[in-house]
Amino acid sequence: MAEKFDNLEEHLEKFIENIRQLGIIVSDFQPSSQAGLNQKLNFMISGLQDIEKCRQQLHEINVPLEVFEYIDQGRNPQLYTKECLERALARNEQVKGKIDTMTKFKSLLISELSKVFPEEMAKYKAIHGEDAPS
Amino acid sequence: MTEMFSTLFGQNDAQGPPGSSSLGFGPGKPAPPMPQNQVSMSGQMPPQLGDEGPALRKPGAMNEPFYLLRELPVGNELTGNTNLITHYNLEHAYNKFCGKKVKEKLSNFLPELPGMIDCPGTQDGSSLRSLIDKPPVCGNSFSPLTGALLTGFRLHTGPLPEQYRLMHIQPPKKKSKHKHKHHRPQDPLPQETPSDSDPKKKKKKRDDDPDRKKKKKDKKKKKNRHSPDHPGLAGSQPNSNSLR
Numbered sequence: 001m002a003e004k005f006d007n008l009e010e011h012l013e014k015f016i017e018n019i020r021q022l023g024i025i026v027s028d029f030q031p032s033s034q035a036g037l038n039q040k041l042n043f044m045i046s047g048l049q050d051i052e053k054c055r056q057q058l059h060e061i062n063v064p065l066e067v068f069e070y071i072d073q074g075r076n077p078q079l080y081t082k083e084c085l086e087r088a089l090a091r092n093e094q095v096k097g098k099i100d101t102m103t104k105f106k107s108l109l110i111s112e113l114s115k116v117f118p119e120e121m122a123k124y125k126a127i128h129g130e131d132a133p134s
Numbered sequence: 135m136t137e138m139f140s141t142l143f144g145q146n147d148a149q150g151p152p153g154s155s156s157l158g159f160g161p162g163k164p165a166p167p168m169p170q171n172q173v174s175m176s177g178q179m180p181p182q183l184g185d186e187g188p189a190l191r192k193p194g195a196m197n198e199p200f201y202l203l204r205e206l207p208v209g210n211e212l213t214g215n216t217n218l219i220t221h222y223n224l225e226h227a228y229n230k231f232c233g234k235k236v237k238e239k240l241s242n243f244l245p246e247l248p249g250m251i252d253c254p255g256t257q258d259g260s261s262l263r264s265l266i267d268k269p270p271v272c273g274n275s276f277s278p279l280t281g282a283l284l285t286g287f288r289l290h291t292g293p294l295p296e297q298y299r300l301m302h303i304q305p306p307k308k309k310s311k312h313k314h315k316h317h318r319p320q321d322p323l324p325q326e327t328p329s330d331s332d333p334k335k336k337k338k339k340r341d342d343d344p345d346r347k348k349k350k351k352d353k354k355k356k357k358n359r360h361s362p363d364h365p366g367l368a369g370s371q372p373n374s375n376s377l378r
Contacts, residue, residue, distance in 0.1 A: 013246070020248045027299055029289045038284050048276045068262040072255040076243040082231040088219065089228070095214025120199055128206060 008054040015047035 022040045025033050070077045114121040212221070219228050237243075239252045255261030279287075293299075 016247065023248075026289065026294065028293045029291055031291055034288065037287060037289065038279075041284065041287055042278050045276050045278050052276065065266075068266070071240060072261040072263055074240045074252040074254055076237055076240055078231060078236045078243060079238065081227070082236050085219070085224065085228050085232055092214050092218050099213065099215045124200065127200070127203065 004054070004057045008051070008058065011047065011050045011054060015044070015051065018043050018047055 018040060022037070022044065025037050025040065029037075064080070067077050067080050070080050110121070113124075212218075219225060241247070241252050244251065255263070
């Protein structure tokens, strides 16, 4: 998996570097630079071809659309990962809290019901077993 | 109970809406007479299609005074009761991204990328969103430019107008420069170039200063006292203590 990304990364880096050099040539153009410019333009096309080839290897990769929003806002996309992990942990803790509370509630309910309806609770326990709430 | 119903509804409707009596909880009075072969309420209700919930209680226990009693859920199901970050081996990712401060700007993530990449993409129409909303119209393949096509790229001699040169200027990183000046005005050291791509150099210089080290330690202590990771508060680290 990592190889595919490395391959794409390498092609993208080469492409960006070529574009940067193209920009430098264009920013102060001299007649002698025309041959170099033509070469860079064709190199840009071959770079696009290489990136296009990488696309086939990365079909199964899904990128969350929210990441694009971060990039469009000039923000570090790792912040998205960070926020996702933090949200996941917070939700995990919330759910655990609910489960713990419900477990305590069940325990209390069973003990109180056993006091008021001992016969019924004995039958209940016969069905469900002595599932003393954990 | 039935008298109450008759006064409320004006008649003792023996047929009633199906399952209406099954909504009661607890033993109460015996349930109204049922069609033969149906012993209890749970027997009255056919299992619903697509109901993946736990099965209703066993037929052997149907005469008990409980209605709608279901089997208890199996204990080994994966729920929020377990620390899912640990379960999916994401502690490393958690510590990497949440353990330390992640720099806010895109240029910190892509330090090698030329140009002003921290500006919103919507300003200059370079947003990825626009690429999805309006995909570029292009052919199936990229073909090299031949001699005739390249004539369209003959440029005029001379420099570009100022506004088009911005692409090759890196954004100035004033913040760290300013900070450096502010804390150490008497420092005779020459101003260091505040490049984020060279953190080793920075670290070395800072570590040499014992005063700075002390200050840093104090700051850290203060910070820890207020941070949610402090043992006094609920831990936000996905360790075994926060979620058992």
